[in-house]
Amino acid sequence: EWIMAFREDIRLPIDVERGAQSAPTFSTTIIVLANGFERRNQNWSLPRQSFDISYGISLKPDLDAVIDTFYAVKGQLDGFRFKDWADFEIGDSFGADDTTRQLIGNTDGSTAIFQIFKEYTSGATTFNRTINKPVATTVRIWVNNVEIVEGAGVSEFAVDTTTGVVTLGSTLAAQSGTQVEVITEFDNPVRFNTDLLNISTEVFHQEAVISLPGIPLIELRL
Helix, strand or coil, rough: CCCCECCCCCCCCCHHHHHCCEEEEECEEEEEECCCCCEEEEECCCCCCEEEEHHHEEEEHHHHHHHHHHHHHCCCCEEEECCCCCCCCCCCCCCCHHCCCEEEEEEEECCCEEECEEEEEEEEEEEEEEEECCCCCCEEEEEEEECCCCHHHHHHHECCCCCEEECCCHHHHHEEEEEEEEEEEEEEEEEECCCCCCCEEEEECCCCEEEECCCCEECCCC
């Protein structure tokens, strides 16, 4: 029987997250021809994030928290939230400048549901990455350049922080041709990418010399 869960209540210490090595990864098959030219095939339409949290562990309390989490999620079995400090926000979630908000859709008179995504742009090329795990209390929504307060009467919106889906109230959804924009922080849905936690330590009180060969996490497709 296949049994797996996603644990919204579990996360690693902030120092472990901040110190982790992150690596967005695509999958490409490359064939080099006899004349030196290449043929390249894109295997995945979306990248998959991977992390090594061993770089963020230097003290015994952080190591203890990682061990606790490893047992709680039963190795590779269950997923949990992870903040990638190299890439964790849409717009400027810390600042007062709301001009950094990003367009996620336009109302058409009936559509009320919008998926949060992050837009990456280089030159004339844009890539949209679906965001499934926005952080509660950080999601801000604008409709037609007006910031909307969540749950505030007829102008309300609701955000599902487990899926990244924004639902507008009926009054806002009934409008046509108005922009829906967002600023938010977000987490990555991940699991341990190993069932073996290989650790050796020399501990003195709360400080530790820790030898870790690598503790990998991998993004979950949701």
